[in-house]
Amino acid sequence: MSLLKAKCKKVLIAAKVHDVLKDGLRKLGYDVVTDENAGQKYAMAVANEFVGVVTSTRLIIDQPFLDAAVNLEWVGRMGSGMEIIDVDYAALKNVQCFSSPEGNCNAVAEHAVGMLLALMRKIASSGMELRNGEWHREENRGWELEGRTVGIVGFGHTGRAFAKKLSGFDVSVLAYDKQEVDIAGMAHVVPASLQTIQECTDVLSFHVPLLEDTHHYFDAAFCRAMRKPFILMNTSRGPVVDTEVVLAGLGTGRILGACMDVFELESPFADTGYAAMAHQLFSHPKVVATPHIAGYTHEALYKMSSVLLKKIENRAV
Numbered sequence: 048m049s050l051l052k053a054k055c056k057k058v059l060i061a062a063k064v065h066d067v068l069k070d071g072l073r074k075l076g077y078d079v080v081t082d083e084n085a086g087q088k089y090a091m092a093v094a095n096e097f098v099g100v101v102t103s104t105r106l107i108i109d110q111p112f113l114d115a116a117v118n119l120e121w122v123g124r125m126g127s128g129m130e131i132i133d134v135d136y137a138a139l140k141n142v143q144c145f146s147s148p149e150g151n152c153n154a155v156a157e158h159a160v161g162m163l164l165a166l167m168r169k170i171a172s173s174g175m176e177l178r179n180g181e182w183h184r185e186e187n188r189g190w191e192l193e194g195r196t197v198g199i200v201g202f203g204h205t206g207r208a209f210a211k212k213l214s215g216f217d218v219s220v221l222a223y224d225k226q227e228v229d230i231a232g233m234a235h236v237v238p239a240s241l242q243t244i245q246e247c248t249d250v251l252s253f254h255v256p257l258l259e260d261t262h263h264y265f266d267a268a269f270c271r272a273m274r275k276p277f278i279l280m281n282t283s284r285g286p287v288v289d290t291e292v293v294l295a296g297l298g299t300g301r302i303l304g305a306c307m308d309v310f311e312l313e314s315p316f317a318d319t320g321y322a323a324m325a326h327q328l329f330s331h332p333k334v335v336a337t338p339h340i341a342g343y344t345h346e347a348l349y350k351m352s353s354v355l356l357k358k359i360e361n362r363a364v
Contacts, residue, residue: 063125064101149350160209196248196250283309
């Protein structure tokens with residue numbers, strides 16, 4: 048360890064966090080520098096000053112950053128996705144990486160259930176009609192969730208939390224994950240192959256990280272493999288789902304409706320090429336869309352911050 052590294056105890060927080068994390072880091076002896084708007088260029092210029100970095104999606108912790116951050120010991124990710132961090136290269140640099148999916152999985156699960164009910168019972172669309180002075184009852188006759196089969200692809204923290212929320216709706220839940228599916232304490236969940244989910248599912252919900260093999264996981268081939276019309280849900284990462292395929296499926300009726308909190312671009316209107324598709328998607332009467340807020344609750348902010356703090360505290364244990 049260099050002399051500078053031994054003396055340096057500065058931490059850059061480049062994300063919205065709860066004070067419990069800032070106060071906890073200070074109690075651990077860190078000098079906390081908070082800049083929620085820190086950009087990549089600025090962070091690169093000052094990277095060598097810090098032993099720790101906390102980020103959400105603002106900073107990309109890639110090889111150039113890790114090379115510049117010569118004193119870096121750990122990176123904390125507010126949330127679940129580690130695609131913004133080159134974890135393998137960080138390990139070569141002896142930089143520990145922590146995420147906090149335990150902190151916002153409940154928020155995401157609640158949001159997913161809310162979106163699904165809003166779509167099936169036409170809560171969002173009929174509410175907008177009332178705002179416009181329209182009263183339509185028969186046209187807004189909805190569908191019940193009871194008796195449906197929900198297929199969950201990705202059974203980590205958020206997939207498991209979503210399955211737990213569904214336990215009171217008398218639905219059948221099929222769960223698929225590349226890793227072994229742990230259904231301890233979840234009698235209503237059945238581990239299933241991807242093929243079984245494609246054959247039996249009425250509601251298909253993605254809860255996977257963004258990796259090379261999950262980019263456009265839901266593509267035209269996946270859509271064709273679904274044996275019956277279905278509702279598509281994505282509260283994981285936007286590029287997991289091919290937007291063009293969603294629009295095509297909605298057009299043919301293969302996709303009965305879509306609940307989407309994430310999209311292929313984080314700011315879908317910023318890119319003129321994607322904006323046209325985004326407008327078409329968001330204006331579709333069978334789509335319930337939200338601006339990446341599934342994990343954005345006051346409680347989740349506190350819980351994610353607390354989870355990160357605990358992992359940082361225990362990192363040398």
